[in-house]
Amino acid sequence: MSAIGERIIRCASCDGFGWFEDEFSGEVEDCDWCAGAGYVYRDGAGRDSPIPPADYVSVAGELERLELERLRELGYQGSAKKPWRQAIRKDTRLGLDPYDDEESS
Numbered sequence: 876m877s878a879i880g881e882r883i884i885r886c887a888s889c890d891g892f893g894w895f896e897d898e899f900s901g902e903v904e905d906c907d908w909c910a911g912a913g914y915v916y917r918d919g920a921g922r923d924s925p926i927p928p929a930d931y932v933s934v935a936g937e938l939e940r941l942e943l944e945r946l947r948e949l950g951y952q953g954s955a956k957k958p959w960r961q962a963i964r965k966d967t968r969l970g971l972d973p974y975d976d977e978e979s980s
């Protein structure tokens with residue numbers, strides 16, 4: 876399904892977060908531009924399109940690399956705090972601890 880020249884870039888609308896928080900209501904909404912992924916395909920003509928969920932598996936490595944890059948820009952050092960433990964990820968899919976370990980013990 877990859878078009879020629881297609882690559883994955885950080886979503887220009889939500890800057891990789893995948894969601895917006897309404898500053899008045901505090902409600903969190905998925906970004907329409909990237910369908911909540913935080914990243915989009917950009918084709919050779921410069922058009923962006925959301926990454927279909929069916930593609931997530933095949934692009935997971937690339938998304939992880941981009942996400943690490945983004946977290947590093949934000950000052951995330953890669954060991955102190957996992958993304959799903961960051962307050963900024965609360966109420967998003969990334970706010971779920973994938974390992975469900977004993978954080979509370």
Ligand SMILES: [Zn+2]
Binds near residue numbers: 891911
């Ligand atoms: Zn977005």
